[in-house]
Amino acid sequence: MxxxxxxxxxxxxxxxxxxxxxxxxxxxxxxKFKDRPMKAAFASKPVVVDGKLDDEVWKNAIVYDMSLPVDTSSSSLPEYLNKKRDKTVKEGAKVRIAWDKDFIYISAEMTDSDLYCYGEGDQQHYYKAGDVLEVFLKPENNDNETWYWELYAAPNGKKTALFFPGAGCKIFPEADLHPIEEQKTGAVCEGTVNVWEDKDKGWTAEMAVPIKALTSRGEKFGPGSKWKILVSRYNYNRYFPSQELSSFPQLSKGNYHLCEEYALIEFEPDFIK
Incomplete structure (x- = not known):
């Protein structure tokens, strides 16, 4: 016609x-996913990184709740199982961030009824070995700053640091070759790790990332600078159809490398000179 x-x-x-x-x-x-704020409290004295979360700064820091991504579907599951996936997180986590002249600090309280951690040393890919807290940090002070870090705190207190030149350049084993010696991690588990027959309560973790390492290429850091962050976790549980991925801020999809959707750090001013 x-x-x-x-x-x-x-x-x-x-x-x-x-x-x-x-x-x-x-x-x-x-x-909706661009430059959402996450406030970093200023720590008047160094945080003791032991996983206990009893330092004064954590009492004053804003608490942020992790969420599932908007799209919770998994490419590894058939459609009928994806339809059954929860839209709200089964086991929640509360996160806080802080900073001082030497470190940026991250803490997390995580509900976890089935604790796993089969790794033993530092610089391991702990997301393959069980539960893990992951922190992504990225400078954005200018268009040239494409690089970012992926940092772990595991239930056994071990640490990992991965470095990527950019989201389009996630190459292994090159990413493994940049450990941060001064990175600190601590964890406390409430339950029995790697015993699937019982029920656990959860775990807490702390991480301190040295600003010296983050600014080794001339990056600015602190008030007046632009840094983005994602705090996320892998939660393995025998009752889940697959591991639960949650984060703050919430992502559009379950991909922790969506740098555009990371939160923008708002640094509380340093009033102590």
């Missing part, structure tokens, strides 16, 4: 309008 000139123009207008609306909706949806 041949359309008249008027009908052709009307159809073309409808198509263009629909495409423009879709593009606008996608941009608006993406904006």
């Amino acid at each position: 041949k359309l008249s000139g008027t009908k052709s123009l009307a159809l073309a207008f409808c198509v263009v309008t629909a495409l423009a609306f879709t593009s606008s909706a996608q941009e608006e949806d993406g904006a």
Whole structure:
């Protein structure tokens, strides 16, 4: 059927309008995940990184709750199982961040009824070995700062530091070759690790990342600088259809390398000179 000139123009207008609306909706949806703030309290004295979370700064730091990604589907599961996946987190986690002139500190309280950690040393890929707290830190003071770090605190108190030149350059084993010696981690478990027959309560973790390592390429850090962060976890549990991935801030998908969706750190001013 041949359309008249008027009908052709009307159809073309409808198509263009629909495409423009879709593009606008996608941009608006993406904006929801951009530069959400996460406030870092200033620590007037160094945090004791032992996993106990009893330092004064944690009493004053803002608490942030981890969430599941908006899209919780997994490519490793069939559609009928993806439909059964929860939209809200089964086992929650509360996170806080702080900083001083030497470190940025991260703490997490994690509910976990089934604790696992089969790794033993530092610089291991603990997300393959059981439960783990992961922290991603990325400078964004200029367009050239594409690189970022992926840092772990495991239930056994061990640490890992991975470095990526950019989100499009996640290459192994090169990423493993940048351990941060001064990185500190501590963990306390409430339960029995690697015993699946019982029920556990959870674990807490602390991490201190040296600013000296983060600024070795000339990056600025602290008030007036632009840094982004993601605090996330892998939670293995025999009652779950697959490991539960949750984070702050919430992500659009379960991909911890969506750097565009990391939170923007708001540094509490350093009033102690």
